[in-house]
Amino acid sequence: MPHLTSRAEPAVAAPSWVPLIAACVGTFLLLIYTSIVTVALPAIGAELGAGYGQLQWIVDVFTVALAGLLLGFGSLSDLLGRKRVYLAGLVLFSFATLACGLAGTPGELIAARVVQGVAGAAMFATILPLVGLTYEGRHRARAFAVWGTVAGVASAVGTFSGGVLAQLLGWRWIFFVSLPLCAVAIIMAATSLKEGPRVRGRSVDYPGIGTFSLAATGLTYSVITGGDRGWSSAGAVIGYLVTAVAIGAFVVVERRSAAPMVPTGLFATRRFLGVVLVAFSYYFAGFGALPVISLWLQNVTGLSSAATSAVLALQVVVFVAVSALISGRLHAKSPGRVLGGATMLLGFGCLTGVAVLLSPTWIALLPALVLTGIGAGIVSPVFPAVAIASVPAEYGGTAGAAANSSRQLGLALGIAVSGAVYATRGEGSAGATHGVLLVLLLCGVLAAVSGLTGGWLLRDSPGGNAQG
Numbered sequence: 497m498p499h500l501t502s503r504a505e506p507a508v509a510a511p512s513w514v515p516l517i518a519a520c521v522g523t524f525l526l527l528i529y530t531s532i533v534t535v536a537l538p539a540i541g542a543e544l545g546a547g548y549g550q551l552q553w554i555v556d557v558f559t560v561a562l563a564g565l566l567l568g569f570g571s572l573s574d575l576l577g578r579k580r581v582y583l584a585g586l587v588l589f590s591f592a593t594l595a596c597g598l599a600g601t602p603g604e605l606i607a608a609r610v611v612q613g614v615a616g617a618a619m620f621a622t623i624l625p626l627v628g629l630t631y632e633g634r635h636r637a638r639a640f641a642v643w644g645t646v647a648g649v650a651s652a653v654g655t656f657s658g659g660v661l662a663q664l665l666g667w668r669w670i671f672f673v674s675l676p677l678c679a680v681a682i683i684m685a686a687t688s689l690k691e692g693p694r695v696r697g698r699s700v701d702y703p704g705i706g707t708f709s710l711a712a713t714g715l716t717y718s719v720i721t722g723g724d725r726g727w728s729s730a731g732a733v734i735g736y737l738v739t740a741v742a743i744g745a746f747v748v749v750e751r752r753s754a755a756p757m758v759p760t761g762l763f764a765t766r767r768f769l770g771v772v773l774v775a776f777s778y779y780f781a782g783f784g785a786l787p788v789i790s791l792w793l794q795n796v797t798g799l800s801s802a803a804t805s806a807v808l809a810l811q812v813v814v815f816v817a818v819s820a821l822i823s824g825r826l827h828a829k830s831p832g833r834v835l836g837g838a839t840m841l842l843g844f845g846c847l848t849g850v851a852v853l854l855s856p857t858w859i860a861l862l863p864a865l866v867l868t869g870i871g872a873g874i875v876s877p878v879f880p881a882v883a884i885a886s887v888p889a890e891y892g893g894t895a896g897a898a899a900n901s902s903r904q905l906g907l908a909l910g911i912a913v914s915g916a917v918y919a920t921r922g923e924g925s926a927g928a929t930h931g932v933l934l935v936l937l938l939c940g941v942l943a944a945v946s947g948l949t950g951g952w953l954l955r956d957s958p959g960g961n962a963q964g
Contacts, residue, residue: 515630516639518684519623520646522586525674525681526616527650528657529593530559530907531783535659535790535801535808536667543667546602549724552915553606555787556908560716561613562620563904564709567757569621570897571700578622578629579691585618586685590678597671620904624880624896626689637881644877645819649812655786656812659805704757707746712905714739716912723916758898767832767886768895770953774835775879775899776906777946781939782842782872784910785932788918789861792932796925797858807858811869818873831882835875836951842871843943849936856929864936871943882954913938 533540537551546554573581592611599605624643631639661670718735725731750756762768786808793804845867851860883899914935921931 512688514684514688515690516627516642518681518688519627520643521677521681521684522582522619523623523643523647524650525586525677526589526619527647528654528674529612529616530562530650530904531654531786532658532670533667534655534787535794535804536662536670537787537791538794539662539667539801540605544599544602544605546605547724548915548919549720550602550606552720552724552787552912554602554609556716556720556911557606558609558613558616559904559908559911560713561610561709562616563901563908564712565614565617565705566621566901566904567708567897568700568702568705569618570625571705571755571757573618573622573625575700577691578625579685579689581618582622582626582689583682583685585615585622586678586682589615589619590675590682593671593674593678597668620900621897624884624900628884629690640880640884641877644880645816647876649816649819653812655790656805656809659790659801659803659808663800663802699755701749701753701755701757703749704746704753707742707749708757711739711742711746712908714742716908719909719912719916723912723919762887762895762898765887766953768898770832770836770950771879771883771886771895771899772902773946773953774839774875774950775883775902777943777950778839778842778872778875778879779903779906780910780913781839781846781943782868782875783907785846785914785935785939787911788914788932788935791918792928793858793861796856796928799858807861808865810862811865811872814866814869815873815876818870819877831878832954833951834878835882835954836947836949838871838874838878839947839950840871840944841947842868842875843940843945843947845869845871846936846940846943849933849940852929852933852936856925886954910939 533555537555540546540554541551569581569585589612592608592615595608596605596612599608624640627639627643628636658670661667661673665673714735718732718739721729721735722732750758750760790804790808793799793807794801799807845864848863848867849861851863854860879899880896883895887895917935917938918928918931921927921934
């Protein structure tokens with residue numbers, strides 16, 4: 497009897513998750529520095545002799561550089577190679593982080609933070625496209641959800657770890673502690689990420705990059721200077737003028753450019769506008785107020801930096817729990833409406849901050865931390881896939897970069913506006929408490945209105961690329 501063998505169809509192997517881990521490690525390193533210095537600001541100010549305005553810049557200059565250069569590095573990576581640009585950014589980021597820890601003056605720390613932001617832009621502009629190149633179908637959706645969760649957790653964990661490190665080891669260790677992880681991230685990225693195809697015959701929109709960066713910097717400078725020196729001060733007025741001229745120049749440049757940073761036609765796409773709006777308001781309201789809340793907790797309620805980190809950690813715990821348990825299922829339903837509703841919930845959480853007037857203690861902030869943690873925990877994992885699906889497939893990279901740029905610009909302006917409002921409410925505990933209340937009300941109204949509007953713009957938004 498002949499020996500018969502059956503040939504089974506080869507099984508499709510599940511993709512390796514090592515490239516995703518490499519991308520998530522880089523993302524975590526990058527985004528943790530948007531918030532890790534927040535709780536350490538009093539310690540930094542005391543040692544370096546930094547004033548309130550300088551402390552704002554130490555936080556904000558990183559996010560301004562990040563937001564201003566994201567789209568530009570996205571275009572540059574199309575020409576030079578995404579993996580190459582990402583690795584170059586990661587190496588530069590490592591050296592800049594070391595320089596931050598060694599800074600001896602406020603100016604040196606601010607300069608090192610600028611370099612950190614530039615390097616971070618090179619990393620952030622290329623991470624999502626690199627993940628998209630590696631995974632397909634349901635594996636890609638899962639990878640984006642994991643990446644989105646890590647991105648949100650990093651910003652939140654930074655706030656918690658910064659205070660603990662500053663109190664136990666000193667503020668310089670908030671920079672030194674990440675250097676071994678930087679080395680691991682470089683090795684993992686170099687060995688596991690794959691290079692994508694390069695775009696031939698396309699130029700980089702340097703005038704667009706320059707005018708957009710100048711507008712973002714000018715606007716942030718105006719807000720910080722206005723809050724610190726007065727809204728009619730010479731510095732603030734110059735900032736207003738520079739911002740207005742830069743915005744006008746950016747519009748003209750983009751209309752005439754053969755290869756604009758953001759094709760002007762995308763702004764006629766309803767879902768793209770919804771993504772940009774939600775991205776901006778989510779980071780403005782969800783994380784922009786944290787520096788002033790941290791200062792209020794330490795200066796008014798008397799908490800130490802470690803205790804302040806412990807209070808703010810509640811938002812982290814809620815965020816992680818919600819991201820793990822809820823968002824994956826909601827993503828499969830109506831992601832556009834989910835984003836809008838979650839952003840409104842985040843805004844409602846900020847509005848509960850009115851309790852600080854009734855009882856100016858850290859306990860009064862707990863409802864706000866819980867609700868904003870729930871809202872952010874829903875938004876973060878859902879957001880990346882919705883952003884890329886909001887435009888035709890050929891513009892997916894641009895949409896991802898624009899969404900990330902909007903998030904970082906929202907964070908930069910959130911920090912600047914919150915700081916300016918907080919600084920203008922007068923001296924003493926009563927003035928500081930009133931300032932925190934106004935900041936939370938501002939963030940709450942912005943997030944609620946943006947969530948309602950964004951949800952309408954993103955209505956019937958599918959997981960695919962249908963446009964409206």
